[in-house]
Amino acid sequence: MPDVFINYRTGDGNDIAALIDTELANRFGKDRAFRASRSIAPGALYPDALLMSVRRSALLLAVIGADWINFQSRLRDPEDWVRKEIEEAFSCGVPVVPVLAGRGTERLRKAELPDELARLAELQSVRLDTQNAEADLKRLGDLVAEMVPELYDLEHGEAPPPGPGSVSNSAGDVSGTAVQSRDFTGDVGNTVIKGATGPVHAGQGNIYQNSRHLSGDRHYSGNGMTNIEGNQRGDIRHRFEDSSRPEGDER
Incomplete structure (x- = not known):
């Protein structure tokens, strides 16, 4: 939708x-201004395009x-x-705004002028x-920005206020790589970590560093196990006790 309608004969x-x-396009971006000879596509109904664009504009430059x-x-012809x-x-x-x-x-x-x-x-x-x-084009552009706040904000990089229910994400004091995405809805399936030193925990559960996590029964029930990794020097002794073993059972 154009912000400025350029009226001319x-x-x-x-x-x-x-x-x-051209000045408004360079300053505020393409299609921010409506000029009939450029803005109306071939085959379009120009009466509808002209009047609709005037109604939707924030400013008309005559x-x-x-x-x-x-x-x-x-000028005296209503058509x-x-x-x-x-x-x-x-x-x-x-x-x-009349532009002389x-x-x-x-x-x-x-x-x-006719009364109208x-x-x-x-x-x-x-x-x-x-x-x-x-100088005159710059002055006119300044006037347009003053009269159309949306164009002023666009030129000065001021983002519109967040809408209801929106989420803002930010990261500060980051050394290395930071990955930030849009607002999230539901579960987030991926975590990106780069250049980490030491343990990193990005979810639920325990964290284990420099070791293999072993699960199972470590009592004297036949299901226990001992795991030894790396070079070992000296004796290794391991003892299991089972309080449920019957007294005198030496199996």
Whole structure:
């Protein structure tokens, strides 16, 4: 979904609209701005695409070229798309910023506009001069970031607050390799440990180090056993006692 809708008239300000589109894409990422000639796919219903994009945007930039006001017959036509897009923004409560293209473009005057667009003359405008394009584009981008908090957060790397039930994982003071995954649901089947020195316990049960764990009955019941590993020096003696053995039984 685009955050900024770029409104312009072909033949009057479309080059400025393209500059704005490129600047916003470089600064905030692709498809954060909507510009009709780029954003509407071939074969798509452009009336639906235009109006839907205006409604879903957080800001509309109305590019006003030097001849914009001279298109009087179009501006007074309710079916003129430049007019319809601005009217749609007004009706949906989408903020509108007039962008005056070039040094020679004058501010709009209310008397020159149809009543439906008269509000444009009362809105604070910004100027974008191609001879000062770098500074003016940066200033416009700063304004956009200020008016659209989501773009400000995106540019400054501020993550949105975690949603309900989310889990955050973090690791600090780690020397070597640390493996961290997304939030877990249910059992976790794998544990990754690298470069460990000494015993490591990652689950339930006992831990045995440098020895073999033996199980079974070690009493005198026929099931006991003695296990000796490695080089041994000297005698090895092992004795089993069974308190349950009958007295006098010397087997």
